[in-house]
Amino acid sequence: MVGCEDRLGSIEGRRTALEQIERLCLAVLARRRRLDKEEEGRRVGRRWLVEPEEGERKSGGGGGDAREQRSRARETSLSGNQTITSRGGRFVLGFFTPPGSGGNYYIGIWYGEISVLTPAWVANRVTPITDQTTSELKISDDGNLVLLNQFKSVIWSTNVTTIPSSDSTVVAVILDNGNLQLRDGSNSSLVFWQSFDHPTDTWLPGAKLGFNKITKRSQHLTSWKNKVDPSPGIFTFEMDPTGLSQYLILWNMSRIYWASVLWDGHLSSLVPVGFMYHMQVVNDTDEMYITFTADVANHSMYRVVLDNDTGQIQVQVWIENSK
Known part of the structure; x- marks a missing residue:
């Protein structure tokens, strides 16, 4: 009986040790992934959909403090029901579907202070998407603003060839006049593309x-x-x-x-x-x-x-x- 108890204790001890080793390995892998992601970010530059001083991202709810925190947050992509609102709340960037369109979705800009959906600009007006939850608006590695459908195929792009080297910071900002700008993060006067031109x-x-x-x-x-x-x-x-x-x-x-x-x-x-x-x-x-x-x-x-x-x-x- 004593020998069996000793053997069971030994098995439990080895099991505990293996679990600790497994947790340690997972922690190491997680750290490695984080470091790799940071290295990739340094290699391709920083790409943000909104500057902290210029807009906010909304996903519903929240009071004044939450609004302030969101306005300072930097986002790398936009999908589903997420929207970005201009600083003064006059215009909104996000996915929308015209009433009666049969479920087609578009990336667009609409008036934020009008109770009826009124689009002022549409990106993918030729190529709608059918699933906004798995589609994504983001800034690609080459600095262009791109729309990916549910199959991760690019269906719309700003298609700019004059964006500088990949170590620069590129931001996309929706302004209070309804203009969506793709510009240099450290020099707001350096605009690579804007919706006002299209x-x-x-x-x-x-x-x-x-x-x-x-x-x-x-x-x-x-x-x-x-x-x-x-x-x-x-x-x-x-x-x-x-x-x-x-x-x-x-x-x-x-x-x-x-x-x-x-x-x-x-x-x-x-x-x-x-x-x-x-x-x-x-x-x-x-x-x-x-x-x-x-x-x-x-x-x-x-x-x-x-x-x-x-x-x-x-x-x-x-x-x-x-x-």
Whole structure:
């Protein structure tokens, strides 16, 4: 009997020792993985979806303290119902689905202070995803902002080739004017890409619509296909690519549907008088464009949009109590 008890005690002791060794090995492996990840981060640089001073990531709940902590957090990706809100809460970046679209999801920017979902910009308007929980918006190793679908295939990218060496810090920031910027983390004036240069159907205050005389590229609006499908529709609003000082609405990118009068140096020849915004036209050796600022003291929100049904440029103002 004594011999059996000694043998059982010996077995239990060896089992305990093996468990301790196993825990030690797991701890070593975990540390090794963490060190490898840190080394990879040093090797490819730091990629953040939001700067701590410029935005916050929301996943629901939380009070003021939690909001402050989130605003200081740096995130590396965005998926599911997670969103990033501009500092003042005016615009939100995240996945959305237009009501009635049949479950198609898009990465977009919408108004944060409007109770009805109102997208102002769409990234993957040509290629929707069907599962936002396994899709991911992130900054890739080469510094580009990319959208991965559930199969981890890139379906949309900023596709910038001028991002510096891989040891730099690259951040993506949603600003309070609705502009999504991909820029240098230590120099906010060094912008590699911005959504203002790639508008969809909505023209926001501060953005410009025009034509670059050197690159021959334009910033133009393209209507949605219909109210539930943000893919490119049949109407386009752009500066005359021939260099004439006028704006055109094209049907199917080929036929002139409408043309403004030639600009004679007076803004009244391009826009109606009495609108509650201030226009500016720039025409120099490099580019020609028009931009505007809104009179936010009188109206809460502006939406200049190319209507998908009529092809008209509509100036819409949202007043919350009127819906």
